[in-house]
Amino acid sequence: MKQLSLYIILLLLAVACYDDLGNYDYTELNSVTVDSIQSNWYDKYSYADTLKINPVLNLALGGSEDHLKFEWRLIPLHDRYNKDSISVEEQSAGYIIGREKNLSYPLTEKPGDYAGFFYVKDTLTGISYKTDFYVRLRIAVSDGWMVLCEEAGKARLDMISYTSENEKLISYNIWEGLGMELGKPYKLVYNYNRTFGTSRLACCESGTFNLDPETLQPSDENNMIWQFSENPNKVEIVGGITMINSDPRREIVVTSEGELFWRKYDDLVNGIQFTFPVNRLEKSDEYFKVSRHIGYKPNYAWPNTCSVILYDETNRRFLALESMGKKDWWGNVTYEAKDYPNVLTFTGGTVDYDANTGKDLVHMEGTREGYVFAVLKTPGTEDYDIYGMITNIDYKVERTHYMRLLPANGDKIIHFAFHPVFRILYYATEQGDVYQFNLSTPEKKAEKILSFPGERISVMKFQCPVAYVAYEPWERAREYWLYVAGYDTACEESVSGIFRMYDFPQQTSAPVLKQEIKQLGKIIDIAYRFKNDYKK
Incomplete structure (x- = not known):
């Protein structure tokens, strides 16, 4: 009887629930x-x-x-x-x-x-x-071209920022009213790096300063002397790179005296300063002068345990800053940074030359293809040779190019720049002319492509992109532009600077002027500051 009563109760509940379900009034949401x-x-x-x-x-x-x-x-x-x-x-x-x-x-x-x-x-x-x-x-100085200028013997910084492909902002003399004496300007060294924190170094007569990421202002607080344990009165950094994808990751700088310093990522994180110069071989007490030019695969080429190529100006030879590979029990290789550079040992290639060149290095840079090209001059002559090599994994370096540069005339050459993709060398002369030399046809003399009579060319370069930056298509296209900056010798210094930008639609085509900016300060150097550069 109890079971029957329970059955009746459950049946009544089920019917009630069914009636409730049937009475629901569904409303569509106004999404x-x-x-x-x-x-x-x-x-x-x-x-x-x-x-x-x-x-x-x-x-x-x-x-x-x-x-x-x-x-x-x-x-x-x-x-x-x-x-x-x-x-x-x-x-x-x-x-x-x-x-x-x-x-x-x-x-x-x-x-x-x-x-x-x-x-x-x-x-x-x-x-x-x-x-x-x-x-x-x-802000107006967040990204764009930093232009280091000189006015009345003092350093000045102008800035060219782009709001879009065709619109730009120009900020003049952003150090005006600074309240500290910088003296003459010498060099801009820019290292974009998300791992270490970016260095935007301005080297001047009074020292080197890592410019504030928000305002690009120098100060006693960001004087680079505080990054050196020996507490120098001043330090002039004229070259440097940060290897973020090498093993181990390290920051490298070269001073105006040719001293070489480096520190690992962990050193920087833990506040460890640059300790002692390493511009000597490991088992030698003889220090030599290192060139400010450094050969390496740029950041966008993913270095991955590649050699950093240096040049010993004292003994006229190529060097390599490497790491030592060690295998663990399972056969995996890890790398430990070598303290000192060694004379570069080549692993073959399509040409033959020795690391001991006996020549003076005048230019060296890495290209987007992964090559490192160097221009060397025979002492006491106006003869230039081009050396090419490629850096591979496990610190192996192969020789790829060796040829004589055939200038068009005897004008004094003052600047060099290699195209990031085309095998072409551009050089500028003291007379204000720019020439093009094709490495694919080395038997032909260089050809004049630009001329600026009455002007002094201060710097000539291509803008190498960096990893981890989102570029607009028009920004990406500009990595193939040639940037030529200098000043009109007949103008007042404060408005003498001229900055020109050229594109080369085809490998051997004539340069096309894309932009020309005048009335900047007397230009000494330029460096491109990339987006997202907000770290100290």
Whole structure:
């Protein structure tokens, strides 16, 4: 009887539930979608631009937007929550930049990359909808060409920044009113590096300064003497690289006296300074002078345990800064940094020459193809030879090119630049002319392609891209441009600088002038500062 009663009760409950289900009144949600927020980056300038976004809302069932609430947030991509400082709620509230549907927000944040979020909340249902966007925030000195100039015997820095392919900002004398004496300008050394922190070094008569990442201002605090344990009165750094993909990763610098220093990534993280110069062989007490020119695979070529090629100016020979490979029990190879360079040992190749050249190195650089090209001059003559090599994994270096440079005339050569892809050498003369020499046809003399009478060419180079930077197509195309900068000797120094940019549509085609910027300071050197360079 009890079992029957229980059965009747369960049956009645089931019927009641069925009746309840049948009485439900289903309501379709008036979902919200958002249009007109761009998917690519919003490129803006801090303290100059206002972020304006007018979203278009689409309600699935139509009707009024009166029941919707809005919230805009802007969060640094590289920000980290610190549990010891403030709560998540408080930190999140600090990112809110608007509560109206249409955003109009004056940007005052620091330069960098930001993630944006637009929230739409339906107060009738309690459901929120989110749309993402991205903002790249810069200041006038965030990225672009740093132009080191001289005016009345003192260092000056101008800046050329690009807001788009055809629009640019020019900032003149951004060190004006600095309050410290830098003296004459000598060199810009720029090392973009996400691992170590970027170095943007300005070498001047009073020393070398790692310019502030936000303002590009030098100061006593960022004087590079504090990075050396011997506490020198000043240090003049004229060359350097940071190997981020080598094993081990290390930062290398060369001083104006030819001293060579390096430190590993762990050293930098732990605050360890450059300790002692290593410009000697391991078992020798004889120090030699190292050239400021360094041969290596640029960052975009993924070095991967490749030699850093140096040149001993005292003994006129190629050197290599390598690591020592060690096998563990399972046969895996790890590398330990050698303290000192060694005389470069070649592993073969298509040409034959010795590391002991007996010649003076005047230029050396790596190309996008992975080659390292060097130009050497026979002492006491005007004879130049071109040496080519390629650096492979396990620190093996092969010889690939060896030829005589055939100049068009006897004009004094002052600058060299190798095309990043085409096997072409460009050189500039003291007379203000630029020549092109094709390594594929070495029997032909160089050909004059540009002439600037009455001008002094201070620097000539290609802009090598770096890894970890998102480029627009127009920015990527400019890595093939030749940049020629100098000054008009007849003009007042403060407005004598001229910066020209040339493209070469085909390998042997005539250069096409893309941009010309005049009335800069008397140009001494140039270096390109890349986006996302915000680390000290």
